Amino acid sequence: MSLVRAERRRFLKRRLIKWLLVIAVALLAIIATAVFFSNQKVDAATIAAAEAQADQEYQQQVMYWEQRHQVCGTVKEGTPEAEMCTYDLKPQRSDIRAEWYMPATFGFKANFEPLTMVWAAIIAVIAFVIGASFVGAEWSTGAMMSLLTWQPRRMRVLGTKLAVLAGWLTGIGVVTFGLWTGALWLIARLRGDTDGMTAGTWQSFGLTGLRGLGLILAMGIVGFLLASIGRHTGVALGVALAVVIVGQVGLTIVLTMLQVPYFGMYLLPMHLLAWMQKSFVVGNEFANCANPNGCEEVVKTLTWQGTGSIMLGVTVLLAVLAFWQIRRRDVA
């Protein structure tokens, strides 16, 4: 337990961690502020004004149509003008929506999940750097070696650090999710609406938050494990950069050139969307529609369970490598 206490305190004393958290909260605050000022509360008068504007627009569209329709009655068949007149449809009132003439308003139910993905993405990136630095800086400065002369059970030391990191990241995730939800709720109350919120909706939002928390934990732990294997924060950051540049940009180019069907299935962002949205549909841009039996299947669905299994598999593999390595490799 003494080691847990020491690591818990060490986490809180790290300046980089404090700054990263400040940056994360600042980013979320900036986004929330932007959302706040770009939305307005819509009252009955605003709706009435918008309806009136929509009516006016409808009348104008009908007038334009009537003018066109008269012209269409005189054109000869087979001319380009006649071709255009085949689409000579009279505008309907329902085509002109009053919302188009209303200022943006923040609907909590509609906007919560997309904005929860923003929260999860920001905190996950911060968690990755925190995880990498928490152990990487210890290795590169020699502080880890000093610690091992106090606690020679290396697996226990690494395991304790990892557990403490996971504990803190869970806390950070829960607190920031709570703050984020509160901020979005407040924005909805002041600049939009909270209509349609049922117990089922809250449950669904809670599960989205849990998946976001899972992503944050996974990213933090992967950062920790990569830095532990490389014994330097830079190794984890280098791997992350390589994955983003080579693994995503490069892979997209290669897979496109090779016309690999459903190549989106091999790309990280699609999996992240699948994880956060529960599923994500990947299209096949190279589907053969010249087939006499019709097009090949044009979509495949990534599920959060599939993506979660991959995420878990990678994390477990890295954990095995990191623990095997700290047990076997000399500390020099």
Place this chain on the structure above:
Amino acid sequence: MTAVLEIQGLRKTYRARGGPRRALDGFEMYVEAGQVHGFLGPNGSGKTTTLRTLLGLIRPDSGDMRLLGHSVPKALPQVIGQVGAIVESPQFFPHFSANDTLSLLADAGNLPQARVDWALELVGLRDRAKERVKTYSLGMKQRLAVASALLKQPKLLILDEPANGLDPGGIREMRDMMAALSAGGMTVMLSSHILGEIQLICDSVTIISLGRRVAYGPVSEVLQAHSTNQVRVRLEDVTDLASAAAVLSGAGVSVQTHPDHLLLSNVDKPALVSRVLAERQLYVSELTPLSADLEDVFLELTGTAPVPGQARQVDNSVKPEQNGVAA
């Protein structure tokens, strides 16, 4: 006396680009309780590898090690609380203060926080304890490293180059502190290149060269074993040196003639020289037994004495078989 540190047949080979490099080659070492023991060796001789292996940081290929009677690395978790150590240069997280650094170590070792102030006071860092380590000089970092080793109030204190970066006052403080700790019953193992310090404060020494022990024992015995019993003789009249050399050679003494003195080897009784020369009316003005110091012994045993015009390479030490010194 009880041995607090025992090493037998310790071997460690590193894989290197140029092929395997044997860092420890059957190394042996004994440190008895309550002593200040010097651990000497040229750069790359295996000192740090030995210390790291003892502390479980490096896995040996073979060999037996015991710390405070327990076999290590197996029983290291049981004894590590009684072993304070600094290995090589002091390494701490640069953005933490000295106080934070020791406080976290105290937590990790389940020690009372009151020890932190005690250790910082002892090494003279009390007034700078709240400053970040990255602002410290090398000497201050070294003091902090010693404080971290003392924090456990260990039975065995292992210090690798503790005087590195210290000012003269600091070196003397360190020497006095080690003497006081030893007097209090603590065993201190001290690796250093400042051989004068070692000779002053150590009860016993081990000298390592190319991964093997080349000498060990009480400092006085090691010096005695490698003493050449040389005597420097000056005469009242320099012109008599040739005659004196002839007389002494005739008496069975090995003589080297220098412009202003004679250097006699293997002289058991210097008084004999005086008597033999006086019988021939050759009068001695100076008769000085030349005793070897630890630096001479070290340079001799490790073959690392500088040779004019040659740039010695770090692996150019001497293996025990080569200089014929029995360990």
